Amino acid sequence: MSVSSNTLFRPIKLVFKNFFSNRMPVGASIRFNQRSTYIWPTKVGYLLLAIFLLMMIGSTNYQNNLAFLLTFLLVGIGLVCIVFTFRNLQGIEFALSANEETYAGQPISLWLSLRSYSGREHYSIGVGTNYDNLLFVNVPVTGYSKVKLDVGVAQRGWYPVPRLLASSQFPFGWMRTWAYFGLDKSILVYPQPLEPVLSSRTSGEDDNEEGNKSKGVDDLYGLKPYQEGEPLSRVDWKAYARERGMFVREFTDYQSRQLCFCWDDFPGEEVEKRLSYLTYMVTEAANQQLSYSMKLPNQYFEFDDGEEHCKKCLKALALYGKQQDDKKG
Structure with missing residues:
Protein backbone atom coordinates (compact mmCIF):
# COMPACT_ATOMS: atom_id res chain seq x y z
CA MET A 1 0.00 0.00 0.00
CA SER A 2 1.47 3.32 -1.08
CA VAL A 3 1.47 6.28 1.29
CA SER A 4 1.47 9.80 -0.11
CA SER A 5 4.15 12.26 0.99
CA ASN A 6 1.50 14.62 2.42
CA THR A 7 0.18 11.86 4.70
CA LEU A 8 3.67 10.83 5.72
CA PHE A 9 4.83 14.32 6.69
CA ARG A 10 1.50 15.56 8.09
CA PRO A 11 2.42 14.94 11.77
CA ILE A 12 5.72 16.78 11.28
CA LYS A 13 3.97 19.70 9.60
CA LEU A 14 1.44 19.80 12.45
CA VAL A 15 4.24 20.00 15.02
CA PHE A 16 5.90 22.90 13.20
CA LYS A 17 2.57 24.67 12.75
CA ASN A 18 1.80 24.44 16.47
CA PHE A 19 5.33 25.61 17.29
CA PHE A 20 5.04 28.74 15.13
CA SER A 21 1.46 29.43 16.29
CA ASN A 22 2.46 29.41 19.96
CA ARG A 23 5.21 31.98 19.32
CA MET A 24 3.21 34.06 16.83
CA PRO A 25 2.40 37.61 17.98
CA VAL A 26 -1.29 38.59 17.82
CA GLY A 27 -2.74 42.07 18.31
CA ALA A 28 -4.23 45.15 16.70
CA SER A 29 -0.72 46.15 15.57
CA ILE A 30 2.36 43.94 15.44
CA ARG A 31 6.03 44.56 16.16
CA PHE A 32 8.39 41.61 15.79
CA ASN A 33 10.99 40.64 18.35
CA GLN A 34 13.79 38.07 18.30
CA ARG A 35 11.55 35.37 19.74
CA SER A 36 9.04 35.55 16.91
CA THR A 37 11.51 36.02 14.02
CA TYR A 38 13.37 33.19 12.32
CA ILE A 39 16.23 32.99 9.84
CA TRP A 40 17.47 30.17 7.62
CA PRO A 41 19.65 29.83 4.50
CA THR A 42 18.01 29.85 1.10
CA LYS A 43 18.94 27.41 -1.69
CA VAL A 44 21.59 29.87 -2.82
CA GLY A 45 22.82 30.08 0.77
CA TYR A 46 23.22 26.30 0.98
CA LEU A 47 25.13 26.32 -2.32
CA LEU A 48 27.48 29.03 -1.07
CA LEU A 49 27.99 27.15 2.20
CA ALA A 50 29.08 24.08 0.24
CA ILE A 51 31.45 26.25 -1.84
CA PHE A 52 32.93 27.77 1.35
CA LEU A 53 33.61 24.29 2.72
CA LEU A 54 35.31 23.22 -0.50
CA MET A 55 37.40 26.40 -0.50
CA MET A 56 38.40 25.77 3.13
CA ILE A 57 39.39 22.17 2.33
CA GLY A 58 41.36 23.29 -0.72
CA SER A 59 43.10 26.09 1.19
CA THR A 60 44.08 23.71 3.99
CA ASN A 61 45.28 21.04 1.57
CA TYR A 62 47.50 23.36 -0.48
CA GLN A 63 48.45 25.72 2.38
CA ASN A 64 47.63 28.74 0.19
CA ASN A 65 47.43 31.96 2.17
CA LEU A 66 45.57 33.87 -0.55
CA ALA A 67 42.97 31.10 -0.70
CA PHE A 68 42.60 31.32 3.10
CA LEU A 69 42.18 35.09 2.84
CA LEU A 70 39.50 34.80 0.16
CA THR A 71 37.67 32.07 2.09
CA PHE A 72 37.61 34.03 5.35
CA LEU A 73 36.58 37.19 3.48
CA LEU A 74 33.57 35.43 1.95
CA VAL A 75 32.68 33.83 5.28
CA GLY A 76 32.82 37.28 6.92
CA ILE A 77 30.51 38.67 4.24
CA GLY A 78 28.13 35.79 4.92
CA LEU A 79 28.06 36.55 8.65
CA VAL A 80 27.38 40.23 7.99
CA CYS A 81 24.60 39.15 5.60
CA ILE A 82 22.97 37.18 8.44
CA VAL A 83 22.89 40.27 10.65
CA PHE A 84 21.55 42.60 7.93
CA THR A 85 18.89 40.11 6.81
CA PHE A 86 17.64 39.53 10.35
CA ARG A 87 17.58 43.25 11.24
CA ASN A 88 15.73 44.10 8.03
CA LEU A 89 12.54 42.57 9.43
CA GLN A 90 12.98 44.14 12.87
CA GLY A 91 11.70 47.63 13.57
CA ILE A 92 8.51 47.44 11.43
CA GLU A 93 4.97 47.90 12.72
CA PHE A 94 2.20 46.06 10.87
CA ALA A 95 -1.42 47.21 11.18
CA LEU A 96 -4.70 46.72 9.35
CA SER A 97 -5.95 49.80 7.49
CA ALA A 98 -9.57 50.64 6.79
CA ASN A 99 -10.91 48.12 4.30
CA GLU A 100 -13.48 48.48 1.56
CA GLU A 101 -17.01 47.14 1.87
CA THR A 102 -17.05 43.41 1.18
CA TYR A 103 -19.95 41.30 0.00
CA ALA A 104 -20.29 37.54 0.15
CA GLY A 105 -18.95 35.77 -2.92
CA GLN A 106 -16.43 38.52 -3.67
CA PRO A 107 -12.67 38.34 -3.03
CA ILE A 108 -11.74 39.79 0.35
CA SER A 109 -8.91 42.30 0.19
CA LEU A 110 -6.89 43.42 3.20
CA TRP A 111 -5.05 46.72 3.27
CA LEU A 112 -1.99 46.48 5.52
CA SER A 113 0.05 49.51 6.55
CA LEU A 114 3.75 49.11 7.30
CA ARG A 115 5.57 51.76 9.34
CA SER A 116 9.20 51.94 10.41
CA TYR A 117 9.78 52.85 14.05
CA SER A 118 13.49 52.00 14.01
CA GLY A 119 14.63 55.18 12.24
CA ARG A 120 15.93 53.31 9.20
CA GLU A 121 14.57 52.16 5.85
CA HIS A 122 13.60 48.55 5.28
CA TYR A 123 13.98 46.98 1.84
CA SER A 124 12.13 44.23 -0.01
CA ILE A 125 9.68 43.23 2.72
CA GLY A 126 7.33 40.50 1.51
CA VAL A 127 3.84 40.17 3.04
CA GLY A 128 1.23 37.53 2.27
CA THR A 129 -0.62 34.48 3.55
CA ASN A 130 2.10 32.09 2.32
CA TYR A 131 5.28 32.10 0.24
CA ASP A 132 3.36 31.71 -3.03
CA ASN A 133 1.57 35.08 -2.85
CA LEU A 134 4.07 37.42 -1.20
CA LEU A 135 3.91 41.08 -2.21
CA PHE A 136 7.12 43.04 -1.74
CA VAL A 137 7.40 46.64 -0.64
CA ASN A 138 10.01 49.02 0.73
CA VAL A 139 9.26 50.72 4.05
CA PRO A 140 10.53 54.34 4.23
CA VAL A 141 12.03 55.99 7.29
CA THR A 142 9.00 58.24 7.65
CA GLY A 143 5.47 57.63 6.47
CA TYR A 144 3.70 54.41 5.62
CA SER A 145 3.77 51.75 2.94
CA LYS A 146 0.52 49.97 2.09
CA VAL A 147 -0.01 46.48 0.73
CA LYS A 148 -3.25 45.02 -0.64
CA LEU A 149 -3.65 41.30 0.02
CA ASP A 150 -6.33 39.04 -1.46
CA VAL A 151 -7.15 36.42 1.17
CA GLY A 152 -9.98 34.48 -0.49
CA VAL A 153 -13.76 34.48 -0.59
CA ALA A 154 -15.94 34.35 2.52
CA GLN A 155 -19.56 33.96 3.50
CA ARG A 156 -21.56 36.71 5.18
CA GLY A 157 -20.83 37.56 8.79
CA TRP A 158 -17.60 38.21 10.63
CA TYR A 159 -14.51 37.04 8.74
CA PRO A 160 -11.42 36.67 10.97
CA VAL A 161 -8.18 37.86 9.42
CA PRO A 162 -6.09 34.75 8.63
CA ARG A 163 -2.53 34.17 9.77
CA LEU A 164 -0.13 36.35 7.77
CA LEU A 165 3.51 35.98 6.85
CA ALA A 166 6.28 38.58 6.57
CA SER A 167 9.57 37.62 4.96
CA SER A 168 12.74 39.13 3.50
CA GLN A 169 15.91 37.95 1.75
CA PHE A 170 17.66 41.32 1.64
CA PRO A 171 20.46 42.08 0.83
CA PHE A 172 21.97 39.15 -1.17
CA GLY A 173 19.31 36.45 -1.04
CA TRP A 174 21.63 34.09 0.84
CA MET A 175 19.44 34.03 3.96
CA ARG A 176 15.69 34.24 4.47
CA THR A 177 14.14 35.71 7.58
CA TRP A 178 10.45 35.33 8.27
CA ALA A 179 7.78 35.74 10.95
CA TYR A 180 4.13 34.78 11.25
CA PHE A 181 1.66 37.17 12.85
CA GLY A 182 -2.04 37.55 13.44
CA LEU A 183 -4.18 40.68 13.55
CA ASP A 184 -6.86 40.69 16.23
CA LYS A 185 -9.56 42.04 13.96
CA SER A 186 -12.39 40.75 11.84
CA ILE A 187 -14.01 42.01 8.64
CA LEU A 188 -17.77 42.27 8.31
CA VAL A 189 -18.96 40.59 5.11
CA TYR A 190 -22.37 41.71 3.84
CA PRO A 191 -24.78 39.38 2.00
CA GLN A 192 -24.36 39.17 -1.74
CA PRO A 193 -26.70 41.76 -3.32
CA LEU A 194 -29.18 40.21 -5.74
CA GLU A 195 -31.81 42.08 -7.70
CA PRO A 196 -35.24 40.63 -6.91
CA VAL A 197 -37.80 39.99 -9.62
CA LEU A 198 -39.86 42.92 -8.33
CA SER A 199 -36.65 44.80 -7.73
CA SER A 200 -37.73 48.05 -6.16
CA ARG A 201 -41.31 47.43 -5.09
CA THR A 202 -41.44 48.17 -1.39
CA SER A 203 -43.99 47.38 1.24
CA GLY A 204 -45.57 49.12 4.21
CA GLU A 205 -48.70 49.31 6.24
CA ASP A 206 -50.15 52.00 4.00
CA ASP A 219 -37.44 55.75 -10.13
CA LEU A 220 -38.05 52.09 -10.77
CA TYR A 221 -41.23 51.07 -8.92
CA GLY A 222 -41.59 47.46 -10.02
CA LEU A 223 -42.43 45.14 -12.87
CA LYS A 224 -45.72 44.31 -14.52
CA PRO A 225 -46.64 41.83 -17.25
CA TYR A 226 -45.96 43.02 -20.76
CA GLN A 227 -48.93 44.16 -22.83
CA GLU A 228 -48.90 44.54 -26.56
CA GLY A 229 -48.06 48.06 -27.67
CA GLU A 230 -45.85 48.97 -24.71
CA PRO A 231 -42.33 50.26 -25.56
CA LEU A 232 -39.73 47.52 -25.83
CA SER A 233 -37.15 49.80 -24.20
CA ARG A 234 -38.85 49.17 -20.85
CA VAL A 235 -38.87 45.38 -21.15
CA ASP A 236 -36.82 43.62 -18.46
CA TRP A 237 -34.75 41.45 -20.79
CA LYS A 238 -32.82 39.91 -17.88
CA ALA A 239 -36.00 38.40 -16.47
CA TYR A 240 -37.00 37.28 -19.95
CA ALA A 241 -33.62 35.57 -20.47
CA ARG A 242 -34.11 33.69 -17.19
CA GLU A 243 -37.43 32.39 -18.57
CA ARG A 244 -39.44 34.21 -15.91
CA GLY A 245 -41.76 35.74 -18.41
CA MET A 246 -41.91 39.06 -20.22
CA PHE A 247 -42.20 42.02 -17.86
CA VAL A 248 -42.12 45.78 -18.30
CA ARG A 249 -40.41 48.15 -15.90
CA GLU A 250 -42.81 50.51 -14.18
CA PHE A 251 -41.44 53.86 -13.05
CA THR A 252 -42.76 56.32 -10.53
CA ASP A 253 -42.06 59.74 -9.06
CA TYR A 254 -41.80 59.81 -5.26
CA GLN A 255 -42.76 62.97 -3.48
Whole structure:
Protein backbone atom coordinates (compact mmCIF):
# COMPACT_ATOMS: atom_id res chain seq x y z
CA MET A 1 0.00 0.00 0.00
CA SER A 2 1.47 3.32 -1.08
CA VAL A 3 1.47 6.28 1.29
CA SER A 4 1.47 9.80 -0.11
CA SER A 5 4.15 12.26 0.99
CA ASN A 6 1.50 14.62 2.42
CA THR A 7 0.18 11.86 4.70
CA LEU A 8 3.67 10.83 5.72
CA PHE A 9 4.83 14.32 6.69
CA ARG A 10 1.50 15.56 8.09
CA PRO A 11 2.42 14.94 11.77
CA ILE A 12 5.72 16.78 11.28
CA LYS A 13 3.97 19.70 9.60
CA LEU A 14 1.44 19.80 12.45
CA VAL A 15 4.24 20.00 15.02
CA PHE A 16 5.90 22.90 13.20
CA LYS A 17 2.57 24.67 12.75
CA ASN A 18 1.80 24.44 16.47
CA PHE A 19 5.33 25.61 17.29
CA PHE A 20 5.04 28.74 15.13
CA SER A 21 1.46 29.43 16.29
CA ASN A 22 2.46 29.41 19.96
CA ARG A 23 5.21 31.98 19.32
CA MET A 24 3.21 34.06 16.83
CA PRO A 25 2.40 37.61 17.98
CA VAL A 26 -1.29 38.59 17.82
CA GLY A 27 -2.74 42.07 18.31
CA ALA A 28 -4.23 45.15 16.70
CA SER A 29 -0.72 46.15 15.57
CA ILE A 30 2.36 43.94 15.44
CA ARG A 31 6.03 44.56 16.16
CA PHE A 32 8.39 41.61 15.79
CA ASN A 33 10.99 40.64 18.35
CA GLN A 34 13.79 38.07 18.30
CA ARG A 35 11.55 35.37 19.74
CA SER A 36 9.04 35.55 16.91
CA THR A 37 11.51 36.02 14.02
CA TYR A 38 13.37 33.19 12.32
CA ILE A 39 16.23 32.99 9.84
CA TRP A 40 17.47 30.17 7.62
CA PRO A 41 19.65 29.83 4.50
CA THR A 42 18.01 29.85 1.10
CA LYS A 43 18.94 27.41 -1.69
CA VAL A 44 21.59 29.87 -2.82
CA GLY A 45 22.82 30.08 0.77
CA TYR A 46 23.22 26.30 0.98
CA LEU A 47 25.13 26.32 -2.32
CA LEU A 48 27.48 29.03 -1.07
CA LEU A 49 27.99 27.15 2.20
CA ALA A 50 29.08 24.08 0.24
CA ILE A 51 31.45 26.25 -1.84
CA PHE A 52 32.93 27.77 1.35
CA LEU A 53 33.61 24.29 2.72
CA LEU A 54 35.31 23.22 -0.50
CA MET A 55 37.40 26.40 -0.50
CA MET A 56 38.40 25.77 3.13
CA ILE A 57 39.39 22.17 2.33
CA GLY A 58 41.36 23.29 -0.72
CA SER A 59 43.10 26.09 1.19
CA THR A 60 44.08 23.71 3.99
CA ASN A 61 45.28 21.04 1.57
CA TYR A 62 47.50 23.36 -0.48
CA GLN A 63 48.45 25.72 2.38
CA ASN A 64 47.63 28.74 0.19
CA ASN A 65 47.43 31.96 2.17
CA LEU A 66 45.57 33.87 -0.55
CA ALA A 67 42.97 31.10 -0.70
CA PHE A 68 42.60 31.32 3.10
CA LEU A 69 42.18 35.09 2.84
CA LEU A 70 39.50 34.80 0.16
CA THR A 71 37.67 32.07 2.09
CA PHE A 72 37.61 34.03 5.35
CA LEU A 73 36.58 37.19 3.48
CA LEU A 74 33.57 35.43 1.95
CA VAL A 75 32.68 33.83 5.28
CA GLY A 76 32.82 37.28 6.92
CA ILE A 77 30.51 38.67 4.24
CA GLY A 78 28.13 35.79 4.92
CA LEU A 79 28.06 36.55 8.65
CA VAL A 80 27.38 40.23 7.99
CA CYS A 81 24.60 39.15 5.60
CA ILE A 82 22.97 37.18 8.44
CA VAL A 83 22.89 40.27 10.65
CA PHE A 84 21.55 42.60 7.93
CA THR A 85 18.89 40.11 6.81
CA PHE A 86 17.64 39.53 10.35
CA ARG A 87 17.58 43.25 11.24
CA ASN A 88 15.73 44.10 8.03
CA LEU A 89 12.54 42.57 9.43
CA GLN A 90 12.98 44.14 12.87
CA GLY A 91 11.70 47.63 13.57
CA ILE A 92 8.51 47.44 11.43
CA GLU A 93 4.97 47.90 12.72
CA PHE A 94 2.20 46.06 10.87
CA ALA A 95 -1.42 47.21 11.18
CA LEU A 96 -4.70 46.72 9.35
CA SER A 97 -5.95 49.80 7.49
CA ALA A 98 -9.57 50.64 6.79
CA ASN A 99 -10.91 48.12 4.30
CA GLU A 100 -13.48 48.48 1.56
CA GLU A 101 -17.01 47.14 1.87
CA THR A 102 -17.05 43.41 1.18
CA TYR A 103 -19.95 41.30 0.00
CA ALA A 104 -20.29 37.54 0.15
CA GLY A 105 -18.95 35.77 -2.92
CA GLN A 106 -16.43 38.52 -3.67
CA PRO A 107 -12.67 38.34 -3.03
CA ILE A 108 -11.74 39.79 0.35
CA SER A 109 -8.91 42.30 0.19
CA LEU A 110 -6.89 43.42 3.20
CA TRP A 111 -5.05 46.72 3.27
CA LEU A 112 -1.99 46.48 5.52
CA SER A 113 0.05 49.51 6.55
CA LEU A 114 3.75 49.11 7.30
CA ARG A 115 5.57 51.76 9.34
CA SER A 116 9.20 51.94 10.41
CA TYR A 117 9.78 52.85 14.05
CA SER A 118 13.49 52.00 14.01
CA GLY A 119 14.63 55.18 12.24
CA ARG A 120 15.93 53.31 9.20
CA GLU A 121 14.57 52.16 5.85
CA HIS A 122 13.60 48.55 5.28
CA TYR A 123 13.98 46.98 1.84
CA SER A 124 12.13 44.23 -0.01
CA ILE A 125 9.68 43.23 2.72
CA GLY A 126 7.33 40.50 1.51
CA VAL A 127 3.84 40.17 3.04
CA GLY A 128 1.23 37.53 2.27
CA THR A 129 -0.62 34.48 3.55
CA ASN A 130 2.10 32.09 2.32
CA TYR A 131 5.28 32.10 0.24
CA ASP A 132 3.36 31.71 -3.03
CA ASN A 133 1.57 35.08 -2.85
CA LEU A 134 4.07 37.42 -1.20
CA LEU A 135 3.91 41.08 -2.21
CA PHE A 136 7.12 43.04 -1.74
CA VAL A 137 7.40 46.64 -0.64
CA ASN A 138 10.01 49.02 0.73
CA VAL A 139 9.26 50.72 4.05
CA PRO A 140 10.53 54.34 4.23
CA VAL A 141 12.03 55.99 7.29
CA THR A 142 9.00 58.24 7.65
CA GLY A 143 5.47 57.63 6.47
CA TYR A 144 3.70 54.41 5.62
CA SER A 145 3.77 51.75 2.94
CA LYS A 146 0.52 49.97 2.09
CA VAL A 147 -0.01 46.48 0.73
CA LYS A 148 -3.25 45.02 -0.64
CA LEU A 149 -3.65 41.30 0.02
CA ASP A 150 -6.33 39.04 -1.46
CA VAL A 151 -7.15 36.42 1.17
CA GLY A 152 -9.98 34.48 -0.49
CA VAL A 153 -13.76 34.48 -0.59
CA ALA A 154 -15.94 34.35 2.52
CA GLN A 155 -19.56 33.96 3.50
CA ARG A 156 -21.56 36.71 5.18
CA GLY A 157 -20.83 37.56 8.79
CA TRP A 158 -17.60 38.21 10.63
CA TYR A 159 -14.51 37.04 8.74
CA PRO A 160 -11.42 36.67 10.97
CA VAL A 161 -8.18 37.86 9.42
CA PRO A 162 -6.09 34.75 8.63
CA ARG A 163 -2.53 34.17 9.77
CA LEU A 164 -0.13 36.35 7.77
CA LEU A 165 3.51 35.98 6.85
CA ALA A 166 6.28 38.58 6.57
CA SER A 167 9.57 37.62 4.96
CA SER A 168 12.74 39.13 3.50
CA GLN A 169 15.91 37.95 1.75
CA PHE A 170 17.66 41.32 1.64
CA PRO A 171 20.46 42.08 0.83
CA PHE A 172 21.97 39.15 -1.17
CA GLY A 173 19.31 36.45 -1.04
CA TRP A 174 21.63 34.09 0.84
CA MET A 175 19.44 34.03 3.96
CA ARG A 176 15.69 34.24 4.47
CA THR A 177 14.14 35.71 7.58
CA TRP A 178 10.45 35.33 8.27
CA ALA A 179 7.78 35.74 10.95
CA TYR A 180 4.13 34.78 11.25
CA PHE A 181 1.66 37.17 12.85
CA GLY A 182 -2.04 37.55 13.44
CA LEU A 183 -4.18 40.68 13.55
CA ASP A 184 -6.86 40.69 16.23
CA LYS A 185 -9.56 42.04 13.96
CA SER A 186 -12.39 40.75 11.84
CA ILE A 187 -14.01 42.01 8.64
CA LEU A 188 -17.77 42.27 8.31
CA VAL A 189 -18.96 40.59 5.11
CA TYR A 190 -22.37 41.71 3.84
CA PRO A 191 -24.78 39.38 2.00
CA GLN A 192 -24.36 39.17 -1.74
CA PRO A 193 -26.70 41.76 -3.32
CA LEU A 194 -29.18 40.21 -5.74
CA GLU A 195 -31.81 42.08 -7.70
CA PRO A 196 -35.24 40.63 -6.91
CA VAL A 197 -37.80 39.99 -9.62
CA LEU A 198 -39.86 42.92 -8.33
CA SER A 199 -36.65 44.80 -7.73
CA SER A 200 -37.73 48.05 -6.16
CA ARG A 201 -41.31 47.43 -5.09
CA THR A 202 -41.44 48.17 -1.39
CA SER A 203 -43.99 47.38 1.24
CA GLY A 204 -45.57 49.12 4.21
CA GLU A 205 -48.70 49.31 6.24
CA ASP A 206 -50.15 52.00 4.00
CA ASP A 207 -49.27 54.04 0.97
CA ASN A 208 -48.02 56.93 3.07
CA GLU A 209 -44.94 54.94 4.06
CA GLU A 210 -43.94 54.73 0.45
CA GLY A 211 -44.88 58.29 -0.27
CA ASN A 212 -47.36 59.65 -2.78
CA LYS A 213 -46.72 57.99 -6.12
CA SER A 214 -47.41 59.11 -9.63
CA LYS A 215 -46.30 57.52 -12.85
CA GLY A 216 -43.14 58.99 -14.22
CA VAL A 217 -39.64 58.12 -15.36
CA ASP A 218 -37.54 58.90 -12.29
CA ASP A 219 -37.44 55.75 -10.13
CA LEU A 220 -38.05 52.09 -10.77
CA TYR A 221 -41.23 51.07 -8.92
CA GLY A 222 -41.59 47.46 -10.02
CA LEU A 223 -42.43 45.14 -12.87
CA LYS A 224 -45.72 44.31 -14.52
CA PRO A 225 -46.64 41.83 -17.25
CA TYR A 226 -45.96 43.02 -20.76
CA GLN A 227 -48.93 44.16 -22.83
CA GLU A 228 -48.90 44.54 -26.56
CA GLY A 229 -48.06 48.06 -27.67
CA GLU A 230 -45.85 48.97 -24.71
CA PRO A 231 -42.33 50.26 -25.56
CA LEU A 232 -39.73 47.52 -25.83
CA SER A 233 -37.15 49.80 -24.20
CA ARG A 234 -38.85 49.17 -20.85
CA VAL A 235 -38.87 45.38 -21.15
CA ASP A 236 -36.82 43.62 -18.46
CA TRP A 237 -34.75 41.45 -20.79
CA LYS A 238 -32.82 39.91 -17.88
CA ALA A 239 -36.00 38.40 -16.47
CA TYR A 240 -37.00 37.28 -19.95
CA ALA A 241 -33.62 35.57 -20.47
CA ARG A 242 -34.11 33.69 -17.19
CA GLU A 243 -37.43 32.39 -18.57
CA ARG A 244 -39.44 34.21 -15.91
CA GLY A 245 -41.76 35.74 -18.41
CA MET A 246 -41.91 39.06 -20.22
CA PHE A 247 -42.20 42.02 -17.86
CA VAL A 248 -42.12 45.78 -18.30
CA ARG A 249 -40.41 48.15 -15.90
CA GLU A 250 -42.81 50.51 -14.18
CA PHE A 251 -41.44 53.86 -13.05
CA THR A 252 -42.76 56.32 -10.53
CA ASP A 253 -42.06 59.74 -9.06
CA TYR A 254 -41.80 59.81 -5.26
CA GLN A 255 -42.76 62.97 -3.48
CA SER A 256 -41.86 61.98 0.06
CA ARG A 257 -39.28 59.46 -1.20
CA GLN A 258 -39.70 57.15 1.80
CA LEU A 259 -39.41 53.42 1.26
CA CYS A 260 -39.96 50.44 3.53
CA PHE A 261 -38.06 47.21 2.89
CA CYS A 262 -39.71 44.31 4.64
CA TRP A 263 -38.67 40.70 5.23
CA ASP A 264 -42.19 39.57 4.32
CA ASP A 265 -41.94 41.09 0.83
CA PHE A 266 -40.51 37.79 -0.40
CA PRO A 267 -42.68 34.94 0.89
CA GLY A 268 -41.48 31.46 0.08
CA GLU A 269 -37.88 32.52 -0.56
CA GLU A 270 -34.92 31.06 1.32
CA VAL A 271 -33.28 33.06 4.10
CA GLU A 272 -30.12 33.84 2.15
CA LYS A 273 -32.14 34.93 -0.88
CA ARG A 274 -34.20 37.32 1.22
CA LEU A 275 -31.05 38.78 2.76
CA SER A 276 -29.52 39.25 -0.68
CA TYR A 277 -32.65 40.96 -1.99
CA LEU A 278 -32.81 43.33 0.98
CA THR A 279 -29.10 44.09 0.65
CA TYR A 280 -29.61 45.07 -2.98
CA MET A 281 -32.57 47.29 -2.13
CA VAL A 282 -30.76 49.01 0.76
CA THR A 283 -27.64 49.73 -1.30
CA GLU A 284 -29.69 51.03 -4.24
CA ALA A 285 -31.72 53.33 -1.97
CA ALA A 286 -28.55 54.56 -0.30
CA ASN A 287 -26.94 55.29 -3.68
CA GLN A 288 -29.99 57.33 -4.66
CA GLN A 289 -29.96 59.13 -1.26
CA LEU A 290 -33.49 58.01 -0.43
CA SER A 291 -35.05 57.78 3.01
CA TYR A 292 -36.05 54.22 3.86
CA SER A 293 -36.83 51.85 6.70
CA MET A 294 -36.17 48.14 7.03
CA LYS A 295 -38.15 45.49 8.86
CA LEU A 296 -36.68 42.13 9.86
CA PRO A 297 -38.13 39.51 12.17
CA ASN A 298 -37.78 40.98 15.69
CA GLN A 299 -35.88 44.00 14.35
CA TYR A 300 -37.00 47.28 12.84
CA PHE A 301 -35.04 50.31 11.57
CA GLU A 302 -36.85 53.63 11.46
CA PHE A 303 -36.97 55.86 8.38
CA ASP A 304 -33.62 57.52 7.86
CA ASP A 305 -30.97 58.08 5.22
CA GLY A 306 -27.23 58.54 5.00
CA GLU A 307 -24.17 56.32 5.21
CA GLU A 308 -24.57 55.51 8.91
CA HIS A 309 -28.13 54.27 8.43
CA CYS A 310 -27.04 52.16 5.46
CA LYS A 311 -24.24 50.53 7.47
CA LYS A 312 -26.59 49.72 10.34
CA CYS A 313 -29.01 47.99 7.99
CA LEU A 314 -26.27 46.10 6.17
CA LYS A 315 -24.72 45.00 9.45
CA ALA A 316 -28.06 43.64 10.64
CA LEU A 317 -28.43 41.72 7.37
CA ALA A 318 -24.87 40.37 7.58
CA LEU A 319 -25.33 39.10 11.15
CA TYR A 320 -28.90 37.85 10.78
CA GLY A 321 -29.17 34.42 12.37
CA LYS A 322 -25.52 34.40 13.43
CA GLN A 323 -24.05 34.63 16.90
CA GLN A 324 -22.58 38.10 17.39
CA ASP A 325 -19.32 38.67 19.17
CA ASP A 326 -19.01 42.01 20.93
CA LYS A 327 -15.26 41.83 20.59
CA LYS A 328 -15.39 41.81 16.80
CA GLY A 329 -14.71 44.83 14.65
